[in-house]
Amino acid sequence: MRSTGLRLSIGDDCALLQVKPGEEIAVTTDLSIAGRHFRLDWHPPEAVGHRTLARGLSDLAAMGAHPVAAFLSLGLPRELTKQRGRRLSWIDRFFEGFLALAERHKTPLAGGDLAESPVAVADILLVGAVPRGKALLRSGAQEGDLLYVTGALGGSAAGLDCLRKVSARNSKHVDRRSTNDEDPLTPHLWPEPRIQQGLWLQRRGRATAAIDLSDGLSTDLGHICMESGVGAEIDEASLPVFGNASRKQALHGGEDYELLFAARPVTRIPKRIDGISVTQIGRVIKARSGQARVVLLTKAGPQPLSRGGWEHFA
Amino acid sequence: MRSTGLRLSIGDDCALLQVKPGEEIAVTTDLSIAGRHFRLDWHPPEAVGHRTLARGLSDLAAMGAHPVAAFLSLGLPRELTKQRGRRLSWIDRFFEGFLALAERHKTPLAGGDLAESPVAVADILLVGAVPRGKALLRSGAQEGDLLYVTGALGGSAAGLDCLRKVSARNSKHVDRRSTNDEDPLTPHLWPEPRIQQGLWLQRRGRATAAIDLSDGLSTDLGHICMESGVGAEIDEASLPVFGNASRKQALHGGEDYELLFAARPVTRIPKRIDGISVTQIGRVIKARSGQARVVLLTKAGPQPLSRGGWEHFA
Numbered sequence: 001m002r003s004t005g006l007r008l009s010i011g012d013d014c015a016l017l018q019v020k021p022g023e024e025i026a027v028t029t030d031l032s033i034a035g036r037h038f039r040l041d042w043h044p045p046e047a048v049g050h051r052t053l054a055r056g057l058s059d060l061a062a063m064g065a066h067p068v069a070a071f072l073s074l075g076l077p078r079e080l081t082k083q084r085g086r087r088l089s090w091i092d093r094f095f096e097g098f099l100a101l102a103e104r105h106k107t108p109l110a111g112g113d114l115a116e117s118p119v120a121v122a123d124i125l126l127v128g129a130v131p132r133g134k135a136l137l138r139s140g141a142q143e144g145d146l147l148y149v150t151g152a153l154g155g156s157a158a159g160l161d162c163l164r165k166v167s168a169r170n171s172k173h174v175d176r177r178s179t180n181d182e183d184p185l186t187p188h189l190w191p192e193p194r195i196q197q198g199l200w201l202q203r204r205g206r207a208t209a210a211i212d213l214s215d216g217l218s219t220d221l222g223h224i225c226m227e228s229g230v231g232a233e234i235d236e237a238s239l240p241v242f243g244n245a246s247r248k249q250a251l252h253g254g255e256d257y258e259l260l261f262a263a264r265p266v267t268r269i270p271k272r273i274d275g276i277s278v279t280q281i282g283r284v285i286k287a288r289s290g291q292a293r294v295v296l297l298t299k300a301g302p303q304p305l306s307r308g309g310w311e312h313f314a
Numbered sequence: 315m316r317s318t319g320l321r322l323s324i325g326d327d328c329a330l331l332q333v334k335p336g337e338e339i340a341v342t343t344d345l346s347i348a349g350r351h352f353r354l355d356w357h358p359p360e361a362v363g364h365r366t367l368a369r370g371l372s373d374l375a376a377m378g379a380h381p382v383a384a385f386l387s388l389g390l391p392r393e394l395t396k397q398r399g400r401r402l403s404w405i406d407r408f409f410e411g412f413l414a415l416a417e418r419h420k421t422p423l424a425g426g427d428l429a430e431s432p433v434a435v436a437d438i439l440l441v442g443a444v445p446r447g448k449a450l451l452r453s454g455a456q457e458g459d460l461l462y463v464t465g466a467l468g469g470s471a472a473g474l475d476c477l478r479k480v481s482a483r484n485s486k487h488v489d490r491r492s493t494n495d496e497d498p499l500t501p502h503l504w505p506e507p508r509i510q511q512g513l514w515l516q517r518r519g520r521a522t523a524a525i526d527l528s529d530g531l532s533t534d535l536g537h538i539c540m541e542s543g544v545g546a547e548i549d550e551a552s553l554p555v556f557g558n559a560s561r562k563q564a565l566h567g568g569e570d571y572e573l574l575f576a577a578r579p580v581t582r583i584p585k586r587i588d589g590i591s592v593t594q595i596g597r598v599i600k601a602r603s604g605q606a607r608v609v610l611l612t613k614a615g616p617q618p619l620s621r622g623g624w625e626h627f628a
Contacts, residue, residue: 014340026328031387062327073345094322123437
C-alpha cells in the first residue's frame with residue numbers, strides 16, 4: 001500500500017486519508033449548477049460528470065499536486081435518478097463520465113452526499129498532496145519571467161458556440177462521448193486536466209507561478225499579475241488558438257483548463273510536456289501604476305487587455 | 315504557528331493545509347438544500363449557517379478528529395445576496411451564524427464557491443486531523459460493550475414540530491439567535507457538535523465505536539451494529555429524553571448531533587465530559603440471524619427497534 005492515499009472510505013462518518021511525511025494537502029471545491037455551468041438539454045450526462053471532476057482536478061494541476069481523493073455532493077431532481085425503460089438513468093451516465101476520468105487520474109471517489117433537489121447541482125471537492133513548500137502558487141511571478149500555456153486556447157468557448165447552434169437547430173442533445181480529438185466539441189465536453197504537466201513543473205521546480213485557465217486567459221493572467229504584483233505582455237501572434245476558435249475566444253473564453261505558467265528566462269521549458277504542447281506567449285513586466293496590468297502586443301501596436309468576463313450562460 | 319493548520323487560503327487555485335507527522339486526515343461532506351434540509355420561511359438565516367457547519371463538525375466529532383478547515387459551496391437565488399434597506403442580507407446573516415460556530419471551534423473557512431442558483435443549496439466540507447490509527451470508527455463495537463450517548467435526545471425533532479406549529483400560526487419566521495438553553499427550539503436551531511467529547515474519547519482510547527446522531531438513534535445505532543457485525547439492546551427507561559420531546563422523537567428523531575458510542579464494560583466513562591452529560595443507554599449483544607439487530611427493552615418486554623426513517627421534511 002502506498003503511504004499516500006485513502007485508508008477509509010464511504011461507510012463511516014468521515015473518509016480517512018494519509019499523505020506522506022513532508023507533504024501538504026491541497027483542497028479545492030467547485031459548485032456546478034444546471035442552467036449555469038451546464039445545461040441538461042445541451043450536455044450529455046457523461047460530459048457533465050467528466051466536466052465536474054475536471055474542474056477540480058484542474059485546480060490540483062495548477063498547484064502541481066497529485067490527486068488523493070474526490071468527494072462529490074449531488075442534488076438531483078428525482079427523474080434524473082430513474083431509468084427510463086432500458087436506457088441508463090441520467091445519474092448512471094453522469095457517473096460513467098465521472099468515473100472514467102477519475103480512473104485515468106487514479107482518483108478514488110471517497111465520499112459525498114446525495115439529496116433530492118428541484119435543480120441539478122454537483123459540488124466537487126478534490127484533495128491532493130504536494131511536497132511542503134513546493135506547490136505552484138499564483139504569487140511567484142517576477143519581472144522578466146516568460147509566460148507559457150499548455151495546449152490550445154479557445155476550444156471550449158468555440159465548442160459551446162457550436163452546442164448553442166446545434167441545439168437551436170435540433171432539440172435532441174449531443175449524444176454520448178465523442179472519441180475524436182478533432183471534434184470541435186471535444187475541448188468543451190471533455191477537457192483534460194493537466195495533472196501530469198503540473199506535476200512535471202512542480203517536481204523540477206521550473207515554474208515561478210501557475211494557474212489553470214478556467215475563466216479565460218485575460219482573467220486568469222490578471223489573477224497571476226495581481227497576486228504576484230506584476231504586469232504582463234502577450235504576443236498576439238504567438239497564441240496557440242484551437243482549430244475553429246476565434247482570437248477573442250482564445251483570449252477570453254473560459255473552461256479550457258490548460259495551464260498558464262511563468263518561468264525564469266534561463267529555465268529550459270520543452271516544446272511538449274508528457275505529449276502536450278507548450279507555447280511561450282509573452283513575458284512578465286513591471287506593474288506600472290495607472291496602466292493596464294496586461295498588454296496585448298498586436299501588429300497595430302500594444303493594446304490593454306482587460307478581463308473578458310467569462311460568465312458561462314449568464 | 316501550529317504545525318497543524320491552514321497555510322494558504324482563499325486566493326489561489328487550492329487551499330494548502332498541513333497536519334502533524336503521524337496524523338491522518340478526516341474528510342466529510344454534507345449537502346443542505348432549501349425545502350429539504352431547511353426552510354427559508356421557518357429557519358432564521360443564522361440558524362441555517364450554524365446548522366450547515368454543525369452537520370460537518372459533528373462528523374469530525376464522531377471520528378474523534380479536531381477540525382483543520384472548512385470549505386463551503388453556496389448556490390443562492392440572487393435576492394438572498396441583497397440587502398433590503400438597512401437590513402442585512404440573507405447571506406450576511408447566514409455567515410453570521412456560520413462564522414460564530416466556526417470561531418468557537420477554531421475552524422477557519424479556507425475556501426469554497428459561490429454561484430447563483432434557483433434554489434438555495436449549501437454544501438459543507440470539513441477537513442480534520444486525528445492521530446493515525448486512533449480515529450473512532452463505526453466498526454469496533456464488541457459483544458458486551460456498553461452503549462452511551464451524550465446530552466439529551468429528541469430535542470431537534472421536538473423543536474421542528476414547534477417550528478411547524480408556529481409557522482402555521484404566524485407567517486413571520488422565528489427571528490435571530492435564541493440565547494436561552496431552555497428554549498425548546500435551541501436543539502433544532504443551534505445544535506452543538508460534540509467536538510470536545512469526541513476528542514476526549516479518542517485521546518484516552520475509551521470508545522470502541524462511535525457515530526453522531528444525525529439520522530436518529532434507531533438508524534444510527536443500526537449503522538454501528540451493521541459495521542461492527544453485532545446487535546444491541548436499549549433500555550427504554552434509561553433514555554435521556556430532551557425536555558418537551560416524546561419517547562418516539564428520542565428514539566427516531568434526527569439532527570440531535572449527540573454522540574453515540576460503545577465502550578468495554580471495564581472502561582470508566584464519567585457522568586459528564588467537558589460539561590455535557592453522558593448516559594449509559596444499553597449494551598452490545600451478539601447479532602442473531604433472523605432477529606432484529608436492535609432491541610428496545612420496555613416495561614412490557616423486549617421489542618424490535620426498526621429504523622425510524624428520519625426524512626427531514628420529505
